[in-house]
Amino acid sequence: MKAFQIELKLNQDWDLTNKKINTNSSDEQLMSFLQKGSDSAFSILYERYSNRILFFMFKMLRNDEAKAQDFTQDIFIKVIESAHQFKTNKSFKTWIFTIAANHCKNHFRSVKHFADIDREAGALTYAVDHGKSMDQKLFQKRLSIEVDKLALHYRQTFVLRYHEELKIKEIAEIMDCPIGTVKSRLNHTINHLGEKLQVFKSLSDNFKLKEN
Amino acid sequence: MEDQLRKLLETKEFEQLSKTEKDFVLQQISEAEYRTQFESLQMMKEEMKSEASTIKVDSAIPPNLMAALKNQKEKQQEEKQSKIFFLVQSKIPLWSAVAAVFLVFILSTPVFIDKDIKPSKTGVIASIDTVFVDKIIRDTLQIFVPADTVYKTIYVKDQNNHIAENRMTKPQGKTETKDDITIDLKEAMVLGGYTNVLDFEVHQEGQSLSEDSIGQKIFDYTN
Structure with missing residues (x-):
């Protein structure tokens, strides 16, 4: 990473002398420079989006970090290869997340992994093992597990909305579906999580009562 | 909701x-x-x-990406060059190249273009309308009659039909064209071999002078 940062700095200096690229440039401007073959434009974009894409992949792949790292690399290679196809009047953020979402979809299609893994048992074991004090951290962990259990498109919608804080319209564009569908998925997810967590909370309260 | x-x-x-x-x-x-x-x-x-x-991105990713970026740039450069030097790079037989150059030379050299060739005139097409030409020529006929020429109109009562008959006297006048071709109009008409002074062909079709309205007037006038 350090070597990469040094390289980035050098490239930035070189381009800054031409007064073309700087770290305040918009994503779309940077893509325009990347289309002309600028390394530093790519480096800035990578710095901005690499961790976001990594986390998105991490959540989509149900917390499989190693695979998420590989997928992140794949996404950026696609960005390099398809840079000339990007229209600079469009949003880069939407474009890169569309690539990421499609990559996930293709992956799950190829491995026939659409059926949700039932992690209920594992989650309960986790809760019992570490459940001597049902603290807030455990509750958060439980929430995370519940999100992981969601179907891919619900999970994508949820992460894009509440972690990436994208607009409903942008999510609809990324997922190639109507705005109403996105809203419906979000409502469903919130209701579902609320129901699950209410059950978990009541279990937690009972556990606390027994402890006392 | x-x-x-x-x-x-x-x-x-x-x-x-x-x-x-x-x-x-x-x-x-x-x-x-x-x-x-x-x-x-x-x-x-x-x-x-x-x-x-x-979670943070793996430090091995950026060098890989930079390498991929470099490869992509080289690839694009190659594609660009291949477009520019497409003709140079493509191999064709020597004789084909020489023939192509020669052909281009011939087609582009002004020496081989015949400048003496003039475009055909369209006047010929207008002269095809012979009927129109005939009438114009007849309109331009000039009749010279001696000053002492006397025209007589004799009315003879027809016993059966009571129709006036024009008696023809020997014409004294002669027709003359601009080409100074002079013919005896009456004799020509009598012989039936009347032709346009400019059209020396014998017409197989069309009206005879005696049937033509203008010809009839001329005929009357000369008589």
């Missing part, structure tokens, strides 16, 4: 809701449900934030 509820859940705690909003929420779900959902949503956001901060 659900959309409105979701918007409230995303932004406001139950305590922060106005009276109208509270009424709206309570029509949909209970207060406890709202609180749980709001809490879970906020906690989920925090959980995702803290989770995201724990």
Whole structure:
């Protein structure tokens, strides 16, 4: 990473002398420079989006970090290869997340992994093992597990909305579906999580009562 | 309705809701449900934030990407060059190249272009309309009659039909064209071999001078 940062700095200096690229440039401007073959434009974009894409992949792949790292690399290679196809009047953020979402979809299609893994048992074991004090951290962990259990498109919608804080319209564009569908998925997810967590909370309260 | 509820859940705690909003929420779900959902949503956001901060991209990725970027640039450069030098790079037989150059030379050299060739005139096409030409020529006929020429019209009563008959006297006049070709009009008509002075062909079709209205007038005039 350090070597990469040094390289980035050098490239930035070189381009800054031409007064073309700087770290305040918009994503779309940077893509325009990347289309002309600028390394530093790519480096800035990578710095901005690499961790976001990594986390998105991490959540989509149900917390499989190693695979998420590989997928992140794949996404950026696609960005390099398809840079000339990007229209600079469009949003880069939407474009890169569309690539990421499609990559996930293709992956799950190829491995026939659409059926949700039932992690209920594992989650309960986790809760019992570490459940001597049902603290807030455990509750958060439980929430995370519940999100992981969601179907891919619900999970994508949820992460894009509440972690990436994208607009409903942008999510609809990324997922190639109507705005109403996105809203419906979000409502469903919130209701579902609320129901699950209410059950978990009541279990937690009972556990606390027994402890006392 | 659900959309409105979701918007409230995303932004406001139950305590922060106005009276109208509270009424709206309570029509949909209970207060406890709202609180749980709001809490879970906020906690989920925090959980995702803290989770995201724990994972970082692998340090091996950037060098790989820079290598990929370099390869891509080389590839694009090659494609660009291949487009520019397409003709040079493509191999064709020597004789084909020489023949092509020679052909281009011939086609582009002015020496081989015949400048003496003049475009054909369209006047010929207009002269095809012989009927039109005939009438014009007849209109231009000039008749010279001696000053002492006397024209007599003799009316003879027809016993049967009572129709006046013109008696023909020997014509004294002669026709003359601009070409100074002079013919005895009457004799020519009598012989039946009347032809246009400019058209020396014998017409197989069309009207004879005696049938033609203009010819008849001339005939009357000369008589």
